[in-house]
Amino acid sequence: FTKRKLDHATLEELEDLLIQADLGVETAARIAGALSKGRFGKDIAPDEVRAVLAGEIEAVLAPVARPLVVESATRPFVIMVVGVNGAGKTTTIGKLAAKFRTEGRSVLLGAGDTFRAAAIEQLKVWGERTGAPVVTRPQGSDAAGLAFDTVKQAQEAGTDVVILDTAGRLQNKAELMAELEKVVRVIRKVDAAAPHAVLLVLDATTGQNALTQVDAFARTAGVTGLVMTKLDGTARGGILVAVAAKTGLPVHFIGVGEGIDDLEPFAAQDFARAIVGLDEG
Amino acid sequence: MFEGLSTRLSGILDRLKGRGALSEADVQEAMREVRRALLEADVALEVVRSFTDKVRDRAVGAEVIKSVTPGQMVVKIVHDTLVETLGTEGVAIDLQAVPPVPIMMVGLQGSGKTTTTAKLAKRLFEKQKKKVLMASLDTRRPAAMEQLAILGKQIGVDTLPIVAGQSPVQIARRAIEAGRLGGYDVVMLDTAGRTHVDEALMVEVAEVEKAAGPHETLLVVDSLTGQDAVNVARSFTGRVKVTGVVLTRVDGDGRGGAALSMRAVTGKPIKLLGTSEKMDGLEDFHPSRIANRILGM
Ligand SMILES: Nc1nc2c(ncn2[C@@H]2O[C@H](COP(=O)(O)OP(=O)(O)OP(=O)(O)O)[C@@H](O)[C@H]2O)c(=O)[nH]1
Numbered sequence: 001f002t003k004r005k006l007d008h009a010t011l012e013e014l015e016d017l018l019i020q021a022d023l024g025v026e027t028a029a030r031i032a033g034a035l036s037k038g039r040f041g042k043d044i045a046p047d048e049v050r051a052v053l054a055g056e057i058e059a060v061l062a063p064v065a066r067p068l069v070v071e072s073a074t075r076p077f078v079i080m081v082v083g084v085n086g087a088g089k090t091t092t093i094g095k096l097a098a099k100f101r102t103e104g105r106s107v108l109l110g111a112g113d114t115f116r117a118a119a120i121e122q123l124k125v126w127g128e129r130t131g132a133p134v135v136t137r138p139q140g141s142d143a144a145g146l147a148f149d150t151v152k153q154a155q156e157a158g159t160d161v162v163i164l165d166t167a168g169r170l171q172n173k174a175e176l177m178a179e180l181e182k183v184v185r186v187i188r189k190v191d192a193a194a195p196h197a198v199l200l201v202l203d204a205t206t207g208q209n210a211l212t213q214v215d216a217f218a219r220t221a222g223v224t225g226l227v228m229t230k231l232d233g234t235a236r237g238g239i240l241v242a243v244a245a246k247t248g249l250p251v252h253f254i255g256v257g258e259g260i261d262d263l264e265p266f267a268a269q270d271f272a273r274a275i276v277g278l279d280e281g
Numbered sequence: 282m283f284e285g286l287s288t289r290l291s292g293i294l295d296r297l298k299g300r301g302a303l304s305e306a307d308v309q310e311a312m313r314e315v316r317r318a319l320l321e322a323d324v325a326l327e328v329v330r331s332f333t334d335k336v337r338d339r340a341v342g343a344e345v346i347k348s349v350t351p352g353q354m355v356v357k358i359v360h361d362t363l364v365e366t367l368g369t370e371g372v373a374i375d376l377q378a379v380p381p382v383p384i385m386m387v388g389l390q391g392s393g394k395t396t397t398t399a400k401l402a403k404r405l406f407e408k409q410k411k412k413v414l415m416a417s418l419d420t421r422r423p424a425a426m427e428q429l430a431i432l433g434k435q436i437g438v439d440t441l442p443i444v445a446g447q448s449p450v451q452i453a454r455r456a457i458e459a460g461r462l463g464g465y466d467v468v469m470l471d472t473a474g475r476t477h478v479d480e481a482l483m484v485e486v487a488e489v490e491k492a493a494g495p496h497e498t499l500l501v502v503d504s505l506t507g508q509d510a511v512n513v514a515r516s517f518t519g520r521v522k523v524t525g526v527v528l529t530r531v532d533g534d535g536r537g538g539a540a541l542s543m544r545a546v547t548g549k550p551i552k553l554l555g556t557s558e559k560m561d562g563l564e565d566f567h568p569s570r571i572a573n574r575i576l577g578m
């Protein structure tokens with residue numbers, strides 16, 4: 001490949017590449033700026049540019065690539081899963097349950113989405129698939145009450161892990177966010193240290209709105225970590241770079257399909273390379 | 282939705298409005314700001330490019346710069362170009378066909394197809410007095426069929442009885458047949474969510490289309506979608522004959538860039554907006570009203 005001078009036009013092209021991956025204007029400019037430092041005006045091969053760019057992104061993501069630690073000493077270890085509508089919460093719970101079961105842990109699921117039609121039935125199917133019992137209450141019941149029952153039941157049975165599903169909610173709906181706060185409060189009545197992990201599920205196809213999602217859910221539900229779903233499509237999920245830079249919240253997993261095994265640990269380098277279009281195919 | 286974009290754009294345009302004289306450089310600078318505002322609202326890059334190019338070409342015309350109120354003329358050009366991008370007129374769901382009229386919903390996973398199917402069925406039934414049958418062709422997602430059945434009961438609209446083991450194409454045929462025999466006006470087909478790079482599923486949706494011959498095929502898209510909106514738009518319209526777009530979760534605080542992208546890339550009208558999780562959260566889309574809202578007019 002022919003080398004090319006790293007000039008303003010080239011930098012703009014690179015910025016556009018990042019913008020198309022949903023990094024956002026500001027983050028894209030910052031990453032491209034970091035790349036140009038010390039290299040501006042010099043000759044550089046296209047592949048090298050991408051590799052360096054991936055390196056800059058990886059540097060932002062590496063500190064947040066941290067696994068979800070489920071302490072065996074904490075029993076039950078209570079995980080609550082939150083996020084906007086349709087992000088992939090229930091499916092991710094199914095995948096997580098499968099993973100924990102494979103590790104030999106006992107799992108109890110709580111069907112905390114008492115709002116959406118057939119949300120309970122959906123979680124029950126995942127319970128059957130993974131051999132995890134599911135605590136349910138009829139549709140329309142109080143979600144906090146369901147959460148209370150689930151944690152209590154796990155305590156009494158000595159279950160290793162509890163995963164609580166919650167209804168999808170948009171972060172600008174004060175009433176629904178207050179309901180989430182209440183769920184957390186009620187869980188603490190059973191175990192003051194619970195929930196031990198609060199996972200926010202982000203859909204990779206989401207654009208800049210993911211930033212305010214993280215803000216709002218962190219504030220109301222005390223998010224401890226992130227999962228990004230739907231990375232098996234063409235969306236690159238670049239907003240995660242902006243989120244990482246801004247919040248430093250750990251990213252635990254990525255979802256790469258609808259199947260039970262389609263959950264992978266978040267790997268900063270792979271993610272960064274995919275964003276700039278390296279390692280394709 | 283749109284509030285954030287509106288604030289940004291009106292700020293930029295207000296500064297132009299008062300100007301007595303305007304150089305080409307001033308227009309360039311304003312377009313750079315517009316570009317940024319649109320990108321921050323998640324408008325697809327290629328759509329942003331063609332939008333700012335259009336406005337720039339129209340605005341640097343000699344008449345504009347030499348006119349007495351060049352700023353206001355540029356604002357008008359932005360407005361008109363925005364309306365053009367969003368589509369000029371509202372377009373309603375078309376039921377002008379031999380009943381039962383099939384309507385098919387397609388889109389990515391979790392975009393809101395099943396919910397919108399029920400919302401639209403409710404509206405057709407309650408407001409237009411249509412006899413509607415809904416069928417779930419989603420044989421993949423756990424409890425997808427139950428979801429539609431529960432919604433059907435809730436809104437008082439019939440759903441096709443669930444028969445285990447049938448393929449989506451078989452269900453589609455059975456739905457149309459049941460629609461015919463049962464004297465239904467409309468048959469709504471809710472399909473499974475699919476990523477457009479899943480070749481097997483894209484072939485499947487085209488087969489369903491062939492079997493059902495939908496009069497309307499609505500592409501359901503989350504209004505919080507980022508730059509991927511162009512890929513979705515292009516792939517789905519390339520595989521099935523999309524007749525309109527539904528934007529969901531408009532009740533969020535997203536800046537709504539997907540609205541501009543979808544219309545521009547598909548060339549199909551946005552027909553409906555999903556404005557809540559509840560069954561009455563469905564609104565018609567009025568391009569010029571939205572354009573005014575975006576520009577704070
Ligand atoms: N392609 C793909 N689809 C996914 C992934 N994760 C979830 N889905 C699909 O996305 C859709 C929504 O997933 P759910 O798990 O129901 O999402 P949710 O957040 O629980 O939705 P609500 O409870 O309605 O708010 C389903 O069709 C899932 O199969 C993923 O990683 N890749």
Ligand SMILES: Nc1nc2c(ncn2[C@@H]2O[C@H](COP(=O)(O)OP(=O)(O)OP(=O)(O)O)[C@@H](O)[C@H]2O)c(=O)[nH]1
Nearest residue numbers: 085086390391392393394395396474530555556557
């Ligand atoms: N706030 C809000 N939520 C919506 C809207 N439309 C759908 N939803 C919610 O989004 C989630 C997903 O909706 P579904 O109708 O199940 O989406 P789908 O496209 O059928 O999903 P799959 O069949 O899994 O691909 C649910 O929690 C719905 O309640 C909307 O306009 N506003």
Ligand SMILES: [K+]
Nearest residue numbers: 086203391503
């Ligand atoms: K979505």
Ligand SMILES: [Mg+2]
Nearest residue numbers: 089090113119
């Ligand atoms: Mg769910």
Ligand SMILES: [Mg+2]
Nearest residue numbers: 394395419425
């Ligand atoms: Mg569905």
